Amino acid sequence: MERELILLGLLNRQQMHGYELHDFIESNMQMCIDLKKSTAYYLLEKLEKQGHVTQTEEQQGNRPPRRVYHLTESGKAHYQELLHKNLSSYLPARFGGSIGIAFLDDVDEETAVSLLQQRHQQISQSLDNTKKIPNHPGAFQYLIEHQRVHLQSELDWLDKLIQKIKINHLINSTNS
Amino acid sequence: MERELILLGLLNRQQMHGYELHDFIESNMQMCIDLKKSTAYYLLEKLEKQGHVTQTEEQQGNRPPRRVYHLTESGKAHYQELLHKNLSSYLPARFGGSIGIAFLDDVDEETAVSLLQQRHQQISQSLDNTKKIPNHPGAFQYLIEHQRVHLQSELDWLDKLIQKIKINHLINSTNS
């Protein structure tokens, strides 16, 4: 549902074609969603069938024609519906990535530290990436800030965890 | 993949049957995953076909026989593989729930505040739920703590956002 919401939200600002939409999402929202091209095209087709958007073709020289989409009235209503639902509800954020934490005891401490450091590195990278995103007016900026806060909190927590494991390791190794 | 990882991780501790696995996950990990029964059964069948687990039937009176699963050697290896992968990589946590934030400008301020308060309520509820989870030995507890830290950070952030919107609203309404 959220992919549809993004497309509608962007189209609510201005008409855009599929490639453009995908491109914008990839370069400005990559930290919170990964929308594949084929999914974007598929979704736009679906929205058109449902009457939420309409197409107009734009020819640019010899290139494949751009299919520029715009919201219909029905689309605007649908957009508001999805937006309200999204804002009002908290979908237990899929923390797939953290599940392994529950089973940390099943890898030895050196390995654990090294694996978690790799993870740390990636989160750090993600955080850096959010800094490359150009500034946007209005609420869009909130999303980016939210992501930054989240990533920073993840990083802090990970640091503490790694410290704990290192200390445990010292204790265990001096005891044996 | 993470559902498979959980099943393997639990089976690595002790043999369990499908219902029991599902039940444990539902009551102890509901804050980070929602594994449906049919998915659990399906996954266990799949793991068996792949040789990662074996079954033994246990009859209890007239009930449908319990299918108790245990890890094979191959299963243990597979488990370690998935666990390493999970620990070392950060899958940009699916923040589907927050996407709407980017489009907050498209709802009027009173509505926004009210929607976000509903969201706040739900996160708060989630946080309370983590407190009902019984204590677990070892690393399992880290997962719960991680979730709590995350939820708290979400709550803090939301509070600030709601405040900002309220202030904006005041400014806008006195100006007009």
Next chain:
DNA sequence: TTTTCCATGTAACTCGTTACATGATTTC
């Protein structure tokens, strides 16, 4: 001139959910 970018799409697949079905047992 080779690579990257622009611009679209299709077919097959995977993962997971929904909705259904069964039937004994325990609890209220």
Next chain:
DNA sequence: GAAATCATGTAACGAGTTACATGGAAAA
């Protein structure tokens, strides 16, 4: 006696990904 729990499953569906295909234009 009704409702919840125990215990399993199947069939159909849905969302999204992967891998592929096409071909001109711009940049390296």
